[in-house]
Amino acid sequence: MxxxxxxxxxxxxxxxxxxxxxxxxxxxxxxxxxxxxxxxxxxxxxxxxxxxxxxxTELQKINSKEAIKRDFYLQGGAVAAMEKKFEEITGKEKAICMPTGTMANQLAIAVLSGDNTKVFVQDTSHVYRDEADAAQSVFQKRLMPLAKGQTYFTAEELKTAITALKEQEVFASGIGAVSVENPVRRTDGRMIPIEEIRKISEYCRSNNIPLHMDGARIFMAAAWSGISVKEYASYFDTVYISLYKYLGGANGAVLCGTKTVIDKMPHLVKIHGGTVFSNWFSAAMVLSRLEGxxxxxxxxxxxxxxxxxxxxxxxxxxxxxxxxxxxxxxxxxxxxxxxxxxxxxxxxxxxxxxxxxxxxxxxxxxxxxxxxxxxxxxxxxxxxxxxx
Ligand SMILES: Cc1ncc(COP(=O)(O)O)c(C=O)c1O
CATH class of the missing domain: 3.90.1150.10 (Aspartate Aminotransferase, domain 1)
Incomplete structure (x- = not known):
């Protein structure tokens, strides 16, 4: 045969x-x-x-244990329950479900930056290379890539780049935010050492520079490094986690951060066309897959x-x-x-x-x-x- x-x-x-x-x-x-x-x-x-x-089949199993509650326009039901779960996991004040990680990254960076235009990112990051220049074209941000071809930039490299701006540019404009992807998809899932994350976070906090993490695969970093998702999240102002890469969802992202930042998101998601009518089918799956x-x-x-x-x-x-x-x-x-x-x-x-x-x-x-x-x-x- x-x-x-x-x-x-x-x-x-x-x-x-x-x-x-x-x-x-x-x-x-x-x-x-x-x-x-x-x-x-x-x-x-x-x-x-x-x-x-x-x-x-998976959804039927979940539904037979406890009826899945639907959401309306991403409000209530399984979506709200999932957001609550991510607040616990990340230790952040508030979480919000979004239709894509690209939207979560872009809106986080835009809100954290306010009127300031410069955003430092890894050269290898999804934000820099794989989001169709959304930061530049939609959000009027100037992405400043560091560490060409590398997994990460160090706190020292970040500091040097920021300090050098005073000499390199005549008309000063403020630093909007720093965005760090961990682990890095384009370098085969390599991680940033936790000591470096701590230093980057310390530097940003002492200079009032908001810090975002593209943690699409942060559960992978947590499992392989032994550092909890909560600890990783603690070094950042906002954290995005993918719902579909390993949590079983059909789509989507969750963005976690302070109440002040996350409360701005529903309006922004709507004006960018992301307020989908329902997402209970992803949220229920993710809630179930998160267990264990x-x-x-x-x-x-x-x-x-x-x-x-x-x-x-x-x-x-x-x-x-x-x-x-x-x-x-x-x-x-x-x-x-x-x-x-x-x-x-x-x-x-x-x-x-x-x-x-x-x-x-x-x-x-x-x-x-x-x-x-x-x-x-x-x-x-x-x-x-x-x-x-
Ligand atoms: C590191 C990283 N960030 C963000 C995204 C964007 O996710 P989405 O496809 O939901 O926009 C991806 C997706 O491949 C990714 O790998």
Missing amino acids: SAFNRRNFLKASGIAVLPAFLPAAAKAAVNTKQYAEEPIIKFFYDGEDFNPAQYI IENRLQESIKQSAAVFSGLNKIPGLKVSALEGGTNIYTLEIDKKIDGNKMQQQLNKEFNIRIPPPGDKNKTTLTVNETILYRDAAYIISAFKSCAG
Whole structure:
């Protein structure tokens, strides 16, 4: 039976794993848990990625425990409950749900800056590179990039850049805000050392410069560094967290900060066209996925350590952590192995997805909760079988 037919057969039969069809090496290691659908381990994305059918099933489970309450125009119901939860998680006075992280970043920076135009950002940040120049074109802010190509700028570099302005520019205009992304998507999820965050925060606070954090993936930084989301948040005036990257939501963002800042947001969200009619379907999912997330991420880290140690014993495979990294690791494949063939075989025969290694026979493995769908021995055996 071809791999393709085997997959269809398994799906049609409703039985996830029939050991008789698995290569001998993997058989012994099969997790005997029976799945409603074939579980797919994905070594990309930061979290589980629910397809529409799975999303609906999850919502039904949530709704059967306690009826989901709807919101109207992002007010009340599950959205309000979720905002309250984020106030507890971040320790901030107030949280607000927004339709996108881009909007959360831009509105936070605009409000924190007031009439001042200069905003310091990392050169590699989403705010600088991936928000379609919204700060410049919509909010009349001048983004000042620091630390070209790097994960972060230091407090000293920030201070030097700000101090140098007096000599570099004749007509002084005030500093609006500083925005810090952590961890940094464009540098493969690397983190800013906490000591540097503390210094940046101290410098900004003692100079009355508002500080925003793009913490889209702050739960990843918290899990890998052992520093709580609340502690990270404490160094910033506003913090944005993504609702869909690893918290299961279909979309969205939450922005947390002081009451004074957050109370300005509903009007601004409306005038920028973001007051969607409802978002209870994301909020209910996020509330549910938040329960136990720290434990699941710690379990994922533990499991990844066991898996990667096993992979490193397979001749021709080398998995390494990135310096200062979070959940993204590199996989180097010896040229004796056809990495792209291995990738396809892992997918077809074992439901393990990795990004294609390409010509360099090198790729990344992103750890997320899907690594818990099978035991470590199954994953190691699968790689062994495909790397042979
Ligand atoms: C670091 C970072 N910030 C902000 C965003 C923006 O999020 P959204 O897609 O919700 O606008 C993203 C999305 O990819 C991101 O990776």
